[in-house]
Amino acid sequence: MTSDAVRIGVAGLGRAFMLMLPTFRADTRVRLVACAAPRAESRDAFEAEFGGTGYSDVEAMAADPEVEAIYVATPHQMHAEHVEAAARHGKHILVDKPLAVTLDDADRMVNAAEDAGVHLIVGPSHSFDAPVLQARAVIDSGALGAVRMVQAFNYTDFLYRPRRPEELRTEEGGGVLFSQGVHQIDIVRLLCGGLGRSVSAMTGAWDPTRPTEGAYSALMDFHGGAFATLTYSGYAHFDSDIWMNNVAELGGDKSPEVYGRARRALEGLDAEAEARLKTTRTYGAGDAPPTARHHEHFGPVIVLCDRGDLRLTPDGVEVFGDFARHFEETPLSTVPRETVIDALVAAVRHNKPPAQTGRWGRASLEVCHAILHSAETGVAAELTRQCGIYKEEMTP
Ligand SMILES: NC(=O)c1ccc[n+]([C@@H]2O[C@H](COP(=O)([O-])OP(=O)(O)OC[C@H]3O[C@@H](n4cnc5c(N)ncnc54)[C@H](O)[C@@H]3O)[C@@H](O)[C@H]2O)c1
Numbered sequence: 001m002t003s004d005a006v007r008i009g010v011a012g013l014g015r016a017f018m019l020m021l022p023t024f025r026a027d028t029r030v031r032l033v034a035c036a037a038p039r040a041e042s043r044d045a046f047e048a049e050f051g052g053t054g055y056s057d058v059e060a061m062a063a064d065p066e067v068e069a070i071y072v073a074t075p076h077q078m079h080a081e082h083v084e085a086a087a088r089h090g091k092h093i094l095v096d097k098p099l100a101v102t103l104d105d106a107d108r109m110v111n112a113a114e115d116a117g118v119h120l121i122v123g124p125s126h127s128f129d130a131p132v133l134q135a136r137a138v139i140d141s142g143a144l145g146a147v148r149m150v151q152a153f154n155y156t157d158f159l160y161r162p163r164r165p166e167e168l169r170t171e172e173g174g175g176v177l178f179s180q181g182v183h184q185i186d187i188v189r190l191l192c193g194g195l196g197r198s199v200s201a202m203t204g205a206w207d208p209t210r211p212t213e214g215a216y217s218a219l220m221d222f223h224g225g226a227f228a229t230l231t232y233s234g235y236a237h238f239d240s241d242i243w244m245n246n247v248a249e250l251g252g253d254k255s256p257e258v259y260g261r262a263r264r265a266l267e268g269l270d271a272e273a274e275a276r277l278k279t280t281r282t283y284g285a286g287d288a289p290p291t292a293r294h295h296e297h298f299g300p301v302i303v304l305c306d307r308g309d310l311r312l313t314p315d316g317v318e319v320f321g322d323f324a325r326h327f328e329e330t331p332l333s334t335v336p337r338e339t340v341i342d343a344l345v346a347a348v349r350h351n352k353p354p355a356q357t358g359r360w361g362r363a364s365l366e367v368c369h370a371i372l373h374s375a376e377t378g379v380a381a382e383l384t385r386q387c388g389i390y391k392e393e394m395t396p
Contacts, residue, residue: 002028006348009034009067009091011058011082012074013042013283016096019250020071020124021288023337029345036061037283045284058082062089069348072096075164076173080105083120087112092348094340097125098182099361101173103369103385106362113358119347121354122361126298127186128339130330131312135303136190138310138317138328145306150191150228152184154299156249158234159207159214160262162278165271168212170372175205175212176234177368183298185367188220188228190355191303194388195223196367203375206235218371223386232299236262243300247314251292251336295330296337359387 008030010017024032033052037043043054055061062070062085069092072082079100086093093113099122100106113120126132139147158180166172167179189196201218205211215233222228241247241254248254266274280286294314303310311318316329335341343354363386370381 004349005029005031006345007031007033007066007068008094009036009061009064009070010046011036011061011070011072011086012078013037013039013046014073015278015281016073017071017283018281018286018288020073020337020340021283022291023335023341025288026335027338027341029341033066034061034064039284042282042284059085062086062091067091069094069344075166076101076178077166080109083109084112087116087118087120090116090118092119092121092344094121094123094344095361097122097186097361097364098173098178098368099358099365101178103362103366106358106365110358110362119351119353120358120361121343121347122356122358122364123343123354124337124340125186125356126183126296127190127356128337128343129187129297130295130333130339131297131314131317132187132190132301133339134317134328134330135301135310135312138319139191139303139305144308144310144319144321146224147192147226147303147305149226149304150188150301152188152228152299152301153231153240154180154184155233155235155238155240156180156299157236157239157262159210159212160234160236160266162266162274162281163210164275164278168210170212175214176232177203177213177216177371178365180232180234181216181230181368181371182364184230184232185364186356186360187298187301188230189360189364189367189386190389191301192222192226192228193224194355194360194363195386196363196383197221197223197386198380198382199367199370199374200380201371201374203372204233213372216371216375218367218374220367236260240299244297244314245294247294247297249296249298250289251294251296251314252290253293292336293332295332355389357387363387 032050036055036058070086072095204215301312308321346352
């Protein structure tokens, strides 16, 4: 542990925390000093592993002077309350995606952080994946000219992973848009410069036993001229990891034996039993995912530029120029999700926020709502709350 490690309090010790656990265990630039969680067994497990103080209430944890920054990993609809509590006590914030469910909540959060003078970072999100950042770096180098078109698509078993009941109710942040679409939107916005202009979309809610959006297809255009298609299905039949070298979302090798496993695990479960199943993947009950041999990814992404194209892979970026192609490998760190901690440390220690600020997260959330709105009304939705990659580049 470095002596100036950022001292983190964690709000919510569920699945999202489990996925960050390998990072927190391995990265000496951060130290977990407190947690807030309603379940005593999670708090006990936390104190046994990390020491520090377990609280049953986020506000009390936020008041702890030992805590410098709070990682908010509670359900979407609680993010606003917990971010506001952190800001009230002058703590920097890393809030898991999506920033919030409603744009009103997003406004409250952005204002609370800015008024308190604390950093608000939305992550982890797949826009922090090293190959995505590498693609952005290739674009920034200017070697390929302007970005013209992006295609992003992902076919997963998302809708059949065990859920809390509200995760299947769109108005409470359920469905694929808020939990999954927001990753894809973040990636596409990062590659296209961030400033979306409008979105036309259609959505699908095809399984009456899980009555929320399980799929969408959207066409989005950007200030500057680029446009993008974003397609997602969580209906667990075709799996696009086959086009990602058979590497699963978290970077592990995808075994063909997992086919049908998500649906099978839910067979015969009522809502309560399903929510209970979800908690078996939580801290103090299950363990963190195994070490991966590749980067995390969010499905195939192709970027077309004036003088060449990019294909994102779980190991780097394939660059297709006019006369030659090459592969830019992104070496795997011993610390998973290291780029998220890079961003946190740069913000907290050096006052340099990443692209994925609260305003950025609000802009991605706006696109989620725009997709739903366009699908409902049949007309394109104009975007008015976008922000560019750098803080000062606000929508004209
Ligand atoms: N980035 C990722 O890879 C990733 C993956 C999964 C989830 N997430 C995000 O993380 C968030 C949580 O989702 P999840 O799947 O981990 O849900 P979850 O239900 O597994 O975990 C949420 C946790 O919050 C706790 N909690 C509830 N109320 C609380 C309160 N008032 N104070 C403190 N803790 C409280 C619950 O006990 C639970 O352990 C969501 O916003 C989701 O989008 C991100």
